Amino acid sequence: GAGVSQSPSNKVTEKGKDVELRCDPISGHTALYWYRQSLGQGLEFLIYFQGNSAPDKSGLPSDRFSAERTGGSVSTLTIQRTQQEDSAVYLCASSRRDPPYNEQFFGPGTRLTVL
Amino acid sequence: SQQGEEDPQALSIQEGENATMNCSYKTSINNLQWYRQNSGRGLVHLILIRSNEREKHSGRLRVTLDTSKKSSSLLITASRAADTASYFCATTRLRNNRLAFGKGNQVVVIP
Numbered sequence: 016g017a018g019v020s021q022s023p024s025n026k027v028t029e030k031g032k033d034v035e036l037r038c039d040p041i042s043g044h045t046a047l048y049w050y051r052q053s054l055g056q057g058l059e060f061l062i063y064f065q066g067n068s069a070p071d072k073s074g075l076p077s078d079r080f081s082a083e084r085t086g087g088s089v090s091t092l093t094i095q096r097t098q099q100e101d102s103a104v105y106l107c108a109s110s111r112r113d114p115p116y117n118e119q120f121f122g123p124g125t126r127l128t129v130l
Numbered sequence: 131s132q133q134g135e136e137d138p139q140a141l142s143i144q145e146g147e148n149a150t151m152n153c154s155y156k157t158s159i160n161n162l163q164w165y166r167q168n169s170g171r172g173l174v175h176l177i178l179i180r181s182n183e184r185e186k187h188s189g190r191l192r193v194t195l196d197t198s199k200k201s202s203s204l205l206i207t208a209s210r211a212a213d214t215a216s217y218f219c220a221t222t223r224l225r226n227n228r229l230a231f232g233k234g235n236q237v238v239v240i241p
Contacts (some may be wrong), residue, residue, distance in 0.1 A: 046227060058218065058231035071228065106173065110227065117161055117227050121173040 017041070019122035021107050027128045028097055036092045036125045040109030047090050048110075048119060049082060053103035061105075064090065066112065097129045142238045149206040151235040153219035154199075160222045162195055163229070164204050167216045176204075176217075211241045 020039045028034050040047050049061040060074040064084045075081070079097075084090040094101055104126050108119040141149055153162070161180045165173040179186045179195045179202070186193050192205040206213055216236050220229040 048228065050229070050231075057233050058220075058229075060228045060230065063228050065227070071226070074228070104171065108173075108229075117222055118163070118175045118178055119227075119229060120175065121165075123172040 019107055019109055019120050021105075021122040021125050023125060024123065025126045025128075027130065029130050030099060031096055033093065033095045034097055034127065036094075036105050036107075036127070038090045038092070038107030038109075038122060040088065040090070040107070041120055042088075043111070044109035044120070045087065045112040046110045046119075047084055048108045049090070049092050050106045050108065051103040052106060052124070056103075058106075061092070094127075097127075099129045102127055102129045140236045140238075142240065143209055145209060145211055145239055145241050147209055149209050149213070149237050149239070151204050151217055151237070153202045153204070153232050155202075155219075155221050155230075155232075156200065157221075158223065159197075160224045160226075162193075162202050163220050163222075164191075164193060164202075165218045165220060165231075167218065167234070168214075173218065206237075209237075209239045211239050213237060214239045 019041055022037045026034055045066045047064045050058055052058045062082045063071040079095045082092045104124040106121055106124045108121045110119045143149055159181050161178055163178045164176040166176055167173050177188045177191050177193050179193050190207045195202045216234045218231050218234045220231045
């Protein structure tokens with residue numbers, strides 16, 4: 016079946032602009048995660064959605080970052096007033112809810128470059 | 131803060147040799163997972179070991195977990211050129227599925 020998809024694959028933007036990154040999880044997966052990967056910080060957790068529960072936003076680095084998940088499926092990560100330090104690969108993952116199925120399936124990522 | 135931390139290794143081995151990489155972490159975990167990443171993009175899940183397990187095998191992969199030392203190792207036997215990638219360990223804690231990743235090991239398998 017189809018895996019996790021993300022769009023766009025690459026995004027170049029100017030400092031101060033807002034960007035939206037999209038994630039389509041695997042059908043039937045109720046958990047969705049956003050991570051980002053940069054040279055300086057490695058792989059960092061950003062936010063986690065699980066069903067109808069309140070999302071775990073504890074990894075978001077600032078209030079310029081927000082995410083939503085509509086209809087329990089597609090998710091959008093929004094970065095407002097982008098800064099150069101936001102440049103990174105943003106990775107989305109999804110997983111089945113029931114433990115011990117904690118394996119996460121990752122999308123190909125969106126490479127964000129802030130000029 | 132990240133829980134998983136690999137020894138900062140960059141392995142370069144000949145095809146057919148075994149590759150071993152290590153990971154240490156700092157807090158109690160629910161499980162530990164290993165992921166592979168090619169070309170800096172998507173991560174592929176390799177193997178998951180639960181906190182009450184000590185060893186697990188999957189094909190050419192063998193992972194061990196020592197919770198008393200808070201460490202894990204990943205062994206790839208009979209390596210192939212296609213195994214060239216970065217390998218990350220990641221941990222989850224009880225009641226929280228977020229992954230805490232280590233810094234990764236870069237493995238180069240020379241044909």
